[in-house]
Amino acid sequence: FTRVARELRSEDLPVSSAHVIEATRLAHTLAALRERPLPGLAEVTEATRSVLCDGDDVLLDLVTRRLVVGEALGGVPDETPTVPLDADLQARSKTLRLKRSAVDKNLDLDLRKDNDLQRSRLLHRLALLGIDWARAATSAVRSTGTFRESWTLRWEPELSVAVVEASRWGTTVESAAHAIVLDRVWRPAISLGEVTDTLEKALLADLRTAIPDVLAAVDAAAALDHDVLHLMSALPALIRTLRYGDVRGTDLSSLGDVTDAMLARICAGLPAAATGLDSDAADALRTAVDDVHIAIAVRDDPATRRRWLGTLRVIADRDDVDGILTGRTVRLLRDMGRIDEDETALRVSRALSVGSDPGAKARWIDGFVGGGAVLLMHDQSLLRLIDDWVSALPAQDFVDVLPVLRRTFGAFAPAERRTLGAVVRGGERTRSTAPSVDTERGARAIRATALILGVPA
Known part of the structure; x- marks a missing residue:
């Protein structure tokens, strides 16, 4: 009971000597x-629950x-015979100062440091082998860079069995991880998503000798899909691997060729794939379009961006595509500056014109403004077009489109909804009460900034 009290006090819980005395008496009474x-153990447990733990x-x-x-985690002498993979893992762990412990240990890695980079490679290779010594965790340090990784380490006794099972793949951690990666990517009927996921893991594990074979498997899977x-x-996922490769120093020039070839197939087939879709399929394709658009922005390649935006323009100009896709492509083109404000207003007005089905109009608006209200907050002419359309809906049509509109505008942040409500209620008065722009102060700020940057004002 004294040891129990010590453990509870270590957790900042109020346990006094009177608790220990009373728990002892209760155990003897039971x-x-x-x-x-x-x-016995049963009496001691019940007394601990009732007195020391308050039930x-x-x-x-x-x-x-x-x-x-x-x-406490036991161990065996160093001279005990073991499988070569376990011996290599123990040697690598000792070199990298990774101690096996039965309690959770948080580990924050900075991949710009060589020792932390070697630790990251070892943990990713063990994850490929199914040896779950480390689990990915969220760091308490806020950072948006790809040079930081956080892990939670905990060695379970059954992991020793996992090491023995993984030893069939190789005698070292690196060779075993290399073998299991090649076995995965060349399995019959493997999907493209599984191959790209394995490629991403292989890059994180820095299995450079396996990368050419994995890239060939990606190319083959993409050609068959x-x-x-x-x-x-x-x-x-492929573009993310390019990004990780920049941090880890891996040569990914061939991956760029595979990515370009895949993007060419996407741009060629997307206009045809966007036609004749039901609502669920159109929603899934819209999510995929958003993901690809973000990935292309991350890659920051002008030729790739031009090809992608040209494909979006083709979809935006078609009439046989679901409204949520055309609305989304118009929004993406507007954000990238490929269409101006006047053309955007014309397309919105055309989409909301008389004669179209109210449900189709609502889906067009969902695709256009879904995901953020910044455009409507800054372009009040578009907001007035949408407001006028909603205000002019007959009662039954309004009831029909209300679920879609509620989903669209309900996804906005609370501050964005409040701002839009104020603009709709205030109209011109909202703009008239805005502070005037002081051009002289702005010019001074521009001159000072230009002086700091060393550029002509």
């Missing part, structure tokens, strides 16, 4: 009632885990 000479099973589980089961949606789902 033993006497059960006609036992001394309290809280969570605290009792903590005490049981630490004192009854224990967290005729589903444009599958190609679009795989493309962002």
Whole structure:
């Protein structure tokens, strides 16, 4: 009971000596009632729950885990024979100062440091082998860079068995991870998504000798997969691997060729794939379009961007495509500056014109403004077009389109909804009360900024 009190006090819980005395008395009383000479584990557990833990099973589980089961991890002498893979893992762990422990240990890695980079490679290779010593975690340090990784390490006794099972792939961690990657990518009937996922893991594990074979498998899987949606789902992962490769120093020049070839197939097949879709398929394709658009922006290649925006322009000009897709492509083209404000207003007005089905109009608006209200907040002419259309809807049509509109505008942030409501209610008064622009102060700020940057104002 004294040890229990010490453990609970270490967790900042109020436990006094009176609790220990009363728990001891209760344990002896329970033993006497059960006609036992001394309290056993059952009596001690019940007394701990009632007195020291105040009936809280969570605290009792903590005490049981630490004192009854224990967290000490045993070991074997170094001269004990073992499989070569385990010997290599132990040597690598000792070199990288990774100690096996039965308690969780948080590990933050900075991939710009050589030791942390070597640790990251080892943990990713173990994950490929199914040895789950480390789990990806969220770092307490806020960072948007790709040079930081966070892990939670915990060695379970059954992982020793996993090491023995993985030893059939190789005698070292690197060779075993290399062998299992090649086995995965060349399995019959493997999908393109599975190959690209394996490629991403192989790059994180820095299996450079396996990369050419994995890239060949990606190219073969892409050539056999005729589903444009599958190609679009795989493309962002490929571009992410390009991004990781820049951090880890891996040569990915051949991956760029595979990505370009896949994008060419996507651009060629997307206009045909966008026709004749039901609502669910159109929603899935819209999500894929957004993912590819973000990935292309991350890659920042002018030729790739031109090809992609040209494909979006073709979809935006067609009349046989679901409204959520045409609305979305118009929005993306507007954000990228490929169409101006006047053309955008004309397309919105045409989409909301008389004669179209109200449900189709609502889906067009969902695709156009879904995901953010910044455009409507800054372009009040478009907001007035949508407001006038909603205000002029007959009662039954309004009821029909309300679920779609509620989903669209309900996804906006609370601050965006408040701003849009103020603009709709205030109209011109909202703009008239805005502060005037002081051009002289702005000019001084521009001159100072130009001086700092060393450019002519």
